[in-house]
Amino acid sequence: MNISRGAGQAPKYQRLAADLRRRIMDGEWQGGVPLPVEGELESQYGVARNTVRLAVDVLVNEGLLVRIQGKGTYLKDHSVVDHHVYRAPNGAAPGTPLGAATSVYVEEAQAAGRKLTSDFQMLIVRATTDITERLRLAPGEAVVLRRVLRYLDGEPWSVEESHYPVRLAAATALMDPDPVPGGDEAALAEAGHVETACVDELCARMPNPEEARWFQAGPGVPLLVQLRTGVAQAGPVRVTETRYCADRNRLVYSLGGLESTASVGRVPAQR
Amino acid sequence: MNISRGAGQAPKYQRLAADLRRRIMDGEWQGGVPLPVEGELESQYGVARNTVRLAVDVLVNEGLLVRIQGKGTYLKDHSVVDHHVYRAPNGAAPGTPLGAATSVYVEEAQAAGRKLTSDFQMLIVRATTDITERLRLAPGEAVVLRRVLRYLDGEPWSVEESHYPVRLAAATALMDPDPVPGGDEAALAEAGHVETACVDELCARMPNPEEARWFQAGPGVPLLVQLRTGVAQAGPVRVTETRYCADRNRLVYSLGGLESTASVGRVPAQR
DNA sequence: GGTGATTTGTGCGTATGTATT
DNA sequence: TAATACATACGCACAAATCAC
Numbered sequence: 001m002n003i004s005r006g007a008g009q010a011p012k013y014q015r016l017a018a019d020l021r022r023r024i025m026d027g028e029w030q031g032g033v034p035l036p037v038e039g040e041l042e043s044q045y046g047v048a049r050n051t052v053r054l055a056v057d058v059l060v061n062e063g064l065l066v067r068i069q070g071k072g073t074y075l076k077d078h079s080v081v082d083h084h085v086y087r088a089p090n091g092a093a094p095g096t097p098l099g100a101a102t103s104v105y106v107e108e109a110q111a112a113g114r115k116l117t118s119d120f121q122m123l124i125v126r127a128t129t130d131i132t133e134r135l136r137l138a139p140g141e142a143v144v145l146r147r148v149l150r151y152l153d154g155e156p157w158s159v160e161e162s163h164y165p166v167r168l169a170a171a172t173a174l175m176d177p178d179p180v181p182g183g184d185e186a187a188l189a190e191a192g193h194v195e196t197a198c199v200d201e202l203c204a205r206m207p208n209p210e211e212a213r214w215f216q217a218g219p220g221v222p223l224l225v226q227l228r229t230g231v232a233q234a235g236p237v238r239v240t241e242t243r244y245c246a247d248r249n250r251l252v253y254s255l256g257g258l259e260s261t262a263s264v265g266r267v268p269a270q271r
Numbered sequence: 272m273n274i275s276r277g278a279g280q281a282p283k284y285q286r287l288a289a290d291l292r293r294r295i296m297d298g299e300w301q302g303g304v305p306l307p308v309e310g311e312l313e314s315q316y317g318v319a320r321n322t323v324r325l326a327v328d329v330l331v332n333e334g335l336l337v338r339i340q341g342k343g344t345y346l347k348d349h350s351v352v353d354h355h356v357y358r359a360p361n362g363a364a365p366g367t368p369l370g371a372a373t374s375v376y377v378e379e380a381q382a383a384g385r386k387l388t389s390d391f392q393m394l395i396v397r398a399t400t401d402i403t404e405r406l407r408l409a410p411g412e413a414v415v416l417r418r419v420l421r422y423l424d425g426e427p428w429s430v431e432e433s434h435y436p437v438r439l440a441a442a443t444a445l446m447d448p449d450p451v452p453g454g455d456e457a458a459l460a461e462a463g464h465v466e467t468a469c470v471d472e473l474c475a476r477m478p479n480p481e482e483a484r485w486f487q488a489g490p491g492v493p494l495l496v497q498l499r500t501g502v503a504q505a506g507p508v509r510v511t512e513t514r515y516c517a518d519r520n521r522l523v524y525s526l527g528g529l530e531s532t533a534s535v536g537r538v539p540a541q542r
Numbered sequence: 543g544g545t546g547a548t549t550t551g552t553g554c555g556t557a558t559g560t561a562t563t
Numbered sequence: 564t565a566a567t568a569c570a571t572a573c574g575c576a577c578a579a580a581t582c583a584c
Contacts, residue, residue, distance in 0.1 A: 203517060322571080
């Protein structure tokens with residue numbers, strides 16, 4: 001390929017990136033085989049090392065490649081784990097608790113033969129506006145923050161932060177510095193707040209450095225963020241923000257009549 | 272700040288990036304004011320231009336900054352549009368069509384005083400495995416692809432690609448090279464395939480160059496991808512993949528009893 | 543409408559550090 | 564230990580876009 005830059009052409013490093021992308025898609029360098037080293041690419045294309053690095057930067061930030069110092073540059077693998085975050089209760093009457101429908105992931109992980117572990121922290125913090133607005137609290141009001149760090153086969157998987165108004169959590173098991181057996185929603189229900197509905201807001205963004213470190217996510221890997229507001233008869237009772245590393249996870253909602261959706265979408269990877 | 276590199280320290284450009292991140296979070300350079308120009312940062316921190324650019328690259332790839340050639344480097348603004356992709360029918364009986372529950376976004380956009388426009392294309396293509404597996408077709412089988420490019424106030428907003436088995440679409444309005452009045456699901460229903468359930472698979476990834484160009488998305492902006500498999504009594508009838516630019520959009524699912532969730536989560540921006 | 547100053551974008555060269563093999 | 568390969572850092576020159584005049 002000739003990548004000398006003519007008039008009206010894209011910059012060299014972008015054309016180099018495009019050519020490498022094509023070669024990647026064509027299936028060169030499958031699996032564990034590294035790409036040609038930087039010096040090799042310099043001479044293959046007749047450009048400076050800087051230009052090679054700019055081109056590879058592009059593909060790294062697209063999430064296609066990973067660079068490992070001292071080893072080489074490799075394709076990134078894409079093994080994706082499905083995470084069922086909601087299964088519609090089949091024709092459930094209004095007022096039905098949601099709990100049973102939302103904690104499927106544990107069985108799923110174990111059924112797939114994967115080890116699910118977690119760390120737990122309980123904190124009292126001043127809530128951000130994200131939280132106060134959804135819980136209808138005053139700005140900066142204190143909330144109970146229950147954080148679960150989950151690992152799948154020892155690898156960081158998700159961060160789940162549940163926020164409860166102190167008023168609701170007081171005198172319940174939610175004040176304990178340990179996970180509630182049966183789940184937090186059981187403790188809420190015991191206090192008379194049965195979660196019968198929720199609103200999920202989903203967004204994606206790049207991780208900040210701290211998140212990137214925890215998830216062991218290099219550049220080019222976005223986070224998938226689920227912000228769930230749990231609602232009981234009297235109003236919102238908790239806000240749970242769960243963050244996933246998007247290159248390893250996918251969220252699944254099964255909506256409407258359940259019986260017909262059981263076998264849909266069991267596909268491992270993409271791209 | 273002193274960013275000379277000592278032993279065991281992080282690299283200069285990373286420490287520079289961290290310092291700039293701090294200054295950004297502290298609220299320097301609010302709104303339309305540009306950051307100091309590269310030359311200014313060079314002298315402020317006593318580093319080479321290359322190092323400044325590496326540091327700014329980090330923040331650009333985090334989605335914090337945008338660079339505009341000839342102008343300067345600016346904070347990226349975060350005005351987010353909510354997109355209601357699902358509202359649970361309130362205690363609906365099994366077998367209820369989903370259509371009415373899923374096309375809320377049109378009214379929502381108009382209620383917000385925004386102009387919603389779209390382009391439409393109808394193609395016959397060989398399906399990818401993503402599609403064939405979900406529609407239970409043979410690999411590479413042909414499908415009807417109906418593509419809607421949506422714009423909000425003239426800005427690119429979403430790409431929606433609906434895939435139908437040719438067998439189902441034949442002799443319906445889905446073969447027309449125009450949008451179906453009343454929506455595609457009406458045409459399906461007319462042919463006896465009433466969509467009563469669906470499975471949504473959500474993921475996030477970086478755009479490829481073509482997608483980035485269309486969405487006018489710079490580096491650091493992931494896509495949010497919704498893959499919806501629509502299911503009728505007899506099985507899956509269509510797969511719709513919708514891609515959103517994650518820095519401008521958020522997907523919202525209202526689940527469980529509707530009445531109590533109406534006012535939840537009406538928050539404009541984050542971060 | 544054009545010109546020049548400013549600012550980011552591209553591209554080259556070189557040297558040295560650090561992780562892996 | 565030595566060789567290899569990516570990471571960091573400096574310097575320079577010119578291109579392209581924007582804006583003020």
